Amino acid sequence: HTQPFELNPQMPPGGRDVFEYLSEKYGNPISQVKINQERIYQRAAEIGFTFHPEGRKRVYNTFNGHRLLHWAGEEFDAAAQLRLKKALFHTYFTLAVSMDEPQHLLDAVARANLPVSRAQAVIESDEFSQAVRDIEQQYGQLGISSVPAVIFNQRHLISGAQAPEVFAQAILEYAD
Structure with a gap:
């Protein structure tokens, strides 16, 4: 069962440059961050996970994604939640598109074969916000x-x- 955990809960809308952010967060020069990211990409490829060829450019706030994962677990089951988690990972890491954009989240919902209209209602409300914060x-x-x-x-x-x-x-x- 997937539980919410935001790595960047204070991330502003639009996100931040991934290399600058990780450099600041871990106190490493950007050159070292790039080496570390390349290692992650290589390890992921070894187990069949594909990152975007140029890597992700930005780090985003993922709270709405966590709310959608909670919704999938509450209204469907763990299998639906896992499908959505994989679709969100694909959106964030493989497509490397903005997790701030509701349409990208809804595209992931569609790839997970979940009802897009219900997911849109969740995104447009504060539904599941308190539950996610409480679990975090x-x-x-x-x-x-x-x-x-x-x-x-x-x-x-x-x-x-x-x-x-x-x-x-x-x-x-x-x-x-």
Whole structure:
């Protein structure tokens, strides 16, 4: 089940240049940020995920995307939520288009085979806003400050990008 976690909740409309933002956030020169991004692109390609050929240019606020994911989980099921998450990842990382633009979010909804008119109503309202904020606060209080973060049996946390073997071991170790 997907839970909301915004990496950039204070991001202004229109976003920011990805290299400048990451340089400022992590205190690395832009040249190092570009090297790090290239490593991410290579690792993603190894598992079949395609980034935009030029990478993403900007970082955007993703709150509306999180509200839509919450909607999909509430009104449909985990499978619908996963389809939408994959469609939103495709929008953000592969197409590298603005997540501020409602139409791009609605295009992702359509790719996930969910009702676009209902999604548009969610975007145009504040529906699910408080629920998403409450969940984000709950996970923040649990000490989650980065993604990915996977919680097993609501008590064992694996944080950060890990090798598949780490998750396989956790499943074996924490299975009830």
